[in-house]
Amino acid sequence: DQQVKQNSPSLSVQEGRISILNCDYTNSMFDYFLWYKKYPAEGPTFLISISSIKDKNEDGRFTVFLNKSAKHLSLHIVPSQPGDSAVYFCAARYTGNQFYFGTGTSLTVIP
Amino acid sequence: DTGVSQDPRHKITKRGQNVTFRCDPISEHNRLYWYRQTLGQGPEFLTYFQNEAQLEKSRLLSDRFSAERPKGSFSTLEIQRTEQGDSAMYLCASSPSGLAGNEQFFGPGTRLTVL
Numbered sequence: 724d725q726q727v728k729q730n731s732p733s734l735s736v737q738e739g740r741i742s743i744l745n746c747d748y749t750n751s752m753f754d755y756f757l758w759y760k761k762y763p764a765e766g767p768t769f770l771i772s773i774s775s776i777k778d779k780n781e782d783g784r785f786t787v788f789l790n791k792s793a794k795h796l797s798l799h800i801v802p803s804q805p806g807d808s809a810v811y812f813c814a815a816r817y818t819g820n821q822f823y824f825g826t827g828t829s830l831t832v833i834p
Numbered sequence: 835d836t837g838v839s840q841d842p843r844h845k846i847t848k849r850g851q852n853v854t855f856r857c858d859p860i861s862e863h864n865r866l867y868w869y870r871q872t873l874g875q876g877p878e879f880l881t882y883f884q885n886e887a888q889l890e891k892s893r894l895l896s897d898r899f900s901a902e903r904p905k906g907s908f909s910t911l912e913i914q915r916t917e918q919g920d921s922a923m924y925l926c927a928s929s930p931s932g933l934a935g936n937e938q939f940f941g942p943g944t945r946l947t948v949l
Contacts, residue, residue: 812876812877814876814877820882
């Protein structure tokens with residue numbers, strides 16, 4: 724039962740342009756959402772998060788948007804840089820500190 | 835290096851053998867998580883400790899899987915009677931408690947191959 728879905732397995736963007744990564748979820752009880760970035764041969768690294776009571780959180784080049792009615796969140800990276808090339812996972816927290824992860828989107832930023 | 839460490843990084847075993855993995859969290863973190871990740875998938879939650887208490891274990895994959903954190907510091911994940919389907923990356927993560935505890939710090943993982 725995939726409760727967190729990332730429907731785009733890959734995305735290519737030109738350097739300097741905006742990258743938009745999308746994530747959908749099914750469980751309305753999720754109360755916290757996170758994005759992680761993963762390089763090969765490393766564990767995921769926390770990037771940015773948002774509480775379910777907010778609709779936007781910004782940290783430098785990274786902004787996460789949450790649309791609770793649509794059960795959808797997105798990560799915007801502006802401007803995209805070649806070092807942003809990695810796999811991005813969205814994750815959602817359920818009660819009892821159980822976390823559900825999406826399947827990931829591989830972002831390639833083309834110089 | 836004060837990050838999360840996991841040992842071993844790679845483990846090859848034969849079907850039916852038992853394996854044990856170790857995770858050393860960031861020292862001041864009292865929450866510890868185990869995940870499994872298979873190819874093309876995201877991390878799959880297995881279990882969670884708050885200090886030495888295992889607060890969630892219903893999502894351990896079967897009764898062949900068990901985890902301990904006896905003194906609230908390092909943790910071990912054991913898989914008994916391994917099967918080929920257990921081949922995966924096993925990730926450990928830690929976090930502090932409180933609001934910051936949603937943000938987990940992951941180790942590099944242990945890659946298990948069951949022949």
